[in-house]
Amino acid sequence: MKAIVLREHGSNDKLVLETHFPDPVAAAGEVVIRVKASSLNYHDVFTRRGMPGIKLPFPVIIGLDVAGEIESVGADVTDWQPGDRVVVDPIDRINGGLVGETTHGGLAERCRVPVHQLVRIPDNVSYDEAAALPVAYGTALRMMSSVGQIQPGERVLILGASGGVGVCAVQLAKQAGAEVIACAGSATKAEQLRALGADHVILYTEQDFVKAIHEQFGKPARRRGAAKPGGVDVVVNFTGGDTWVRSLKCLRIGGRILTCGATAGFDPKEDLRYIWTFELQVRGSNGWEREDLHALLDLVARGELKVLIDRRWPLAEAAGALASIEDRQVIGKVLVTP
Template identity: 65%
Template sequence: MRAVVLREHGGIEKLKYEASFPDPEIGEGDVLLRVRATSLNYHDVFTRRGMPGIKIPFPVIIGLDVAGEIVKVGPGVGDWKVGDRVLVDPLNRIEGGLMGETMNGGLAELCKARAHQLFRIPDNVSFEQAAALPVAYGTAYRMMTEIGQVKRGEKVLILGASGGVGVCCVQLAKIAGAYVIACAGTAEKGERLKALGADEVILYTQEDFLQVIRQRHGRPQRNRSMPDNGGVDVVVNFTGGDTWVKSLRALKLGGRILTCGATAGYDPAEDLRVIWTFELQVRGSNGWERSDISRLFELVSSGKLKALIDNVYPLEQAGEAMRVLEGRQVFGKIVVAP
């Protein structure tokens, strides 16, 4: 089969397109999929580069989010049949493992998965939309709803709002009835975020987002009795790096910061004084549950939530797709369609 293979860690050049990689062999409880769409995530970038403490079994086919059609079922698989349209939960929640990392993922014509990892794709949801959901949208859903508990009337500042997680956070905050302030790197992305529902946009490449928040929404106050306690209720920050302390300082008294990643650095400077002085809450969110994916399918199928696809690349151009993702030249999700 055709596949994009990683045989060692390094730059994008380490992703090699191979025309005759061995087909997967399935066994008890397995299904074989013809891959129709795989969306890329920043986790795929980290897998390619190499992550401390995580050993990758080379050669590996990356790509966590996989959607396709079943072409073969193994012994003991009773709930699925050839031709079913399915999405794979990247996490093997029974035996352990992660698609595109410890198991071969979706950057190939064929992919093996365990039957218990599958979701049925609704008829009115495309393969590309389905592939956009698990890692980015699933992570955003859990962070905004279960962990963050974003509520009607709250002011929510979202950093990295134009990426896969970010565009879902914007939509979920609006569904909850919040006032959304989205950070974007370009005016074009800003306009697209407004079209998506953002109430305000801050172009972080042109202005300091903390200063803008203070100018537009006031400075946080330590006195709860003050009628207008400035700042925002929630900051969504999955970038880390030098945005962390500024994010804390943008929060009002009792505000909460939500994090599910650290794409710009996992060991930022910290100012504990801000946390205790303003009684802030730091809430971490890690991944998604199967119920989150089911709820996302309901929202997309009903039209309440858009699975935004920036571009679809053929398998031969998977390296270019990753370059665009890594360069943050994306609005929504990047998909590879073998």
């Protein structure tokens, strides 16, 4: 089969299209999926580069998010059959491991997975929509709902709002009844974020977001009961790096900062004074739960959540697709189709 194969860490030239990679064969309790769509995530960039403490079983086919049609089933598989439309939960919650990292992922014509990782796709949800959901939208749902507990009337600042996690976070915050401030890098992205529900957009390429928050909503007061407390109630920050301390400066007393990643650096400078002075809460969110995927599919099926797809790339150009994410040239999700 055709597959994008990574045989060593490095830059995008290490992602090689191989035309005769061995076809997967379903063992007991497994199925082989004919891939219809795979969506890329910044995690795939980290996988290609290499991550401290994680050793890959080279060669590996990257691509965490996979949706497709079951082509064949292994022994003892009774609840699934060829032709079933499925999306894969990338996390193997029984044996451990992650699709596209410890086992072959979606950048191929076929993908083999255990049946306990399958989720059925509703009839009115497309393969493209389903493939876009697990990692980015699943992470956003858990972060904003279970961990973040966004409330009606709260003011929520979202950094990285134009990425896969960000566009879902914008929609979920708006659905929760919050006032949403999204950060974007261009006027085009700003327009699309407003269409998704953002009440305000800050172009961080033109204005420092801390200054913009203070000018528009006031500087956070250090004492409770202030007539104009200023700032925001929640900051969503999964970029890290030099945005971390600046995010703390936007939060009003008792505010909370939500993080689920660190695309710009995981060891930022810290300033503990803001945390104790404003009694801030730092809430971390790691991935998603299986029920989150079912909830997302239901939201999409009911038309209550939009899957924003930036572009569909052919399998042969998957390296370019990943580069577009790494260079922050996208809004929403990037799909690769065999």
